[in-house]
Amino acid sequence: MEILKGQETPxxxxxxxxxxxxxxxKDDNGWKGWTVHLLQPSNPNKQDTETxxxxxxxxxxxxxxxxxxxxxxxxxxxSKSSDEYLSILQKAREYEDSPYHGETGMTPEDWITAFMIHxxxxxxxxxxxxxxxxxxxxxxxxxxxxxSFLAVPYVYWSRGNRQADLDGGGPRARVGSAGLRSSVxx
Numbered sequence: 001m002e003i004l005k006g007q008e009t010p011x012x013x014x015x016x017x018x019x020x021x022x023x024x025x026k027d028d029n030g031w032k033g034w035t036v037h038l039l040q041p042s043n044p045n046k047q048d049t050e051t052x053x054x055x056x057x058x059x060x061x062x063x064x065x066x067x068x069x070x071x072x073x074x075x076x077x078x079s080k081s082s083d084e085y086l087s088i089l090q091k092a093r094e095y096e097d098s099p100y101h102g103e104t105g106m107t108p109e110d111w112i113t114a115f116m117i118h119x120x121x122x123x124x125x126x127x128x129x130x131x132x133x134x135x136x137x138x139x140x141x142x143x144x145x146x147x148s149f150l151a152v153p154y155v156y157w158s159r160g161n162r163q164a165d166l167d168g169g170g171p172r173a174r175v176g177s178a179g180l181r182s183s184v185x186x
Contacts, residue, residue: 058137105142
């Protein structure tokens with residue numbers, strides 16, 4: 001590949017092209033360098049479908065509107081624990097008819113990328129949970145788990161500090177403003 005010409009990746013440095021497991025055995029499940037996420041657009045019914053603008057907010061409990069016609073997808077509203085959201089996604093893996101089939105939780109890195117895209121397309125921060133309309137939620141990042149302090153990370157835009165705040169909470173804790181931002185990884 002021309003871009004990497006003369007540059008060594010960690011896998012090349014080890015001589016295994018990134019395919020060594022924890023036990024030194026070769027496998028082909030290594031990181032390939034790209035992850036593509038499909039996220040729900042901010043308003044799929046009213047925008048130009050060729051150039052969607054931003055991503056749907058995490059609605060507060062009782063404020064979500066199902067999207068889609070063939071298999072309507074109710075939004076994952078705020079107020080459940082991260083364990084409950086993870087359980088929903090795990091059950092959806094088994095059922096192809098589930099509106100959440102194929103969805104996964106995001107990692108902090110995924111969220112940062114989504115935040116930048118959303119800000120670029122809309123001029124507004126993603127997961128601005130403390131905005132005056134009070135319609136958005138804090139995002140659990142169920143694609144990550146911090147073992148060092150037994151917590152699931154969550155993130156939101158801190159309006160007062162003008163920065164994104166990343167923190168963590170217990171997997172069974174319920175926060176009325178916290179919900180799940182999920183995506184389909186292609």
